[in-house]
Amino acid sequence: MTSLDNPSQLNALxxxxxxxxxxMKGWTGGVQHTFGYVWYPTDIDDIRSVLLLxxxxxxxxxxxxAGHSYTDAALNTEDIVVNLSHMQRILAWDPERxxxxxxxxxxxxxxxxxxxxxxxxxxxxxxxxEATLGGCLAMNVxxxxxxxxxxxxxxxxxxxLLLASGELVTVTPSNNPELFHAVIGGLGMLGxxxxxxxxxxPIHSGKLLTRRWSAHSLTDxxxxxxxxxxxxxxxxxxxxxxxxxxxxxxxxxxxxD
Numbered sequence: 001m002t003s004l005d006n007p008s009q010l011n012a013l014x015x016x017x018x019x020x021x022x023x024m025k026g027w028t029g030g031v032q033h034t035f036g037y038v039w040y041p042t043d044i045d046d047i048r049s050v051l052l053l054x055x056x057x058x059x060x061x062x063x064x065x066a067g068h069s070y071t072d073a074a075l076n077t078e079d080i081v082v083n084l085s086h087m088q089r090i091l092a093w094d095p096e097r098x099x100x101x102x103x104x105x106x107x108x109x110x111x112x113x114x115x116x117x118x119x120x121x122x123x124x125x126x127x128x129x130e131a132t133l134g135g136c137l138a139m140n141v142x143x144x145x146x147x148x149x150x151x152x153x154x155x156x157x158x159x160x161l162l163l164a165s166g167e168l169v170t171v172t173p174s175n176n177p178e179l180f181h182a183v184i185g186g187l188g189m190l191g192x193x194x195x196x197x198x199x200x201x202p203i204h205s206g207k208l209l210t211r212r213w214s215a216h217s218l219t220d221x222x223x224x225x226x227x228x229x230x231x232x233x234x235x236x237x238x239x240x241x242x243x244x245x246x247x248x249x250x251x252x253x254x255x256x257d
Contacts, residue, residue: 027068048162062076101195145233159172219249236256
């Protein structure tokens with residue numbers, strides 16, 4: 001039985017305008033879709049208004065960016081969803097030091113366009129350029145160089161966070177470090193990230209040289225990783241899930257520098 005089929009819940013749902021009710025899904029699609037009431041704030045005051053609404057009616061809130069989570073982390077069935085994709089300003093950029101401060105709705109692609117010309121790039125990358133940086137921080141994403149560069153949290157300098165109380169705080173590794181580290185990978189459960197300051201890495205070109213090898217077994221693939229990892233910038237392996245017996249683990253390995 002869905003929420004709208006339950007008469008006892010109809011009055012509660014009537015608190016929200018139906019034009020805010022949207023169908024949403026996770027990146028993988030399939031059965032991971034639901035309906036929720038979506039707000040698109042453009043500034044901190046807008047977010048505070050939604051927090052007040054949720055407290056007034058004792059409702060829950062989920063945060064959403066581009067919706068590229070593999071899971072249902074950005075879904076909130078028949079309840080409030082705060083979509084931060086309209087908060088996409090670059091607040092400050094220091095091309096000398098490679099330090100950038102952005103709103104949570106800025107995508108990896110937007111950051112790339114803003115910084116690549118000055119010779120700077122994100123140290124770690126998710127699978128898609130359309131992911132928002134707020135979502136990347138909430139999931140503490142890593143890339144195909146995680147054995148060298150870790151996850152995005154290791155390159156975050158400070159976070160501006162709007163708490164459920166409406167208080168705005170700035171946390172860093174040295175100022176309130178417990179909250180700082182809890183927010184990174186915290187799935188948006190501890191507050192709304194309103195800005196992120198990142199340390200980028202210098203690069204000499206926006207192009208990558210890629211090479212690919214076939215691996216006939218899992219042993220072959222692991223041997224390729226062991227051989228290439230000490231000098232590679234990025235490594236990725238894809239495994240054929242249908243292979244069995246002596247071909248188990250076969251696939252290919254891609255290196256990029």
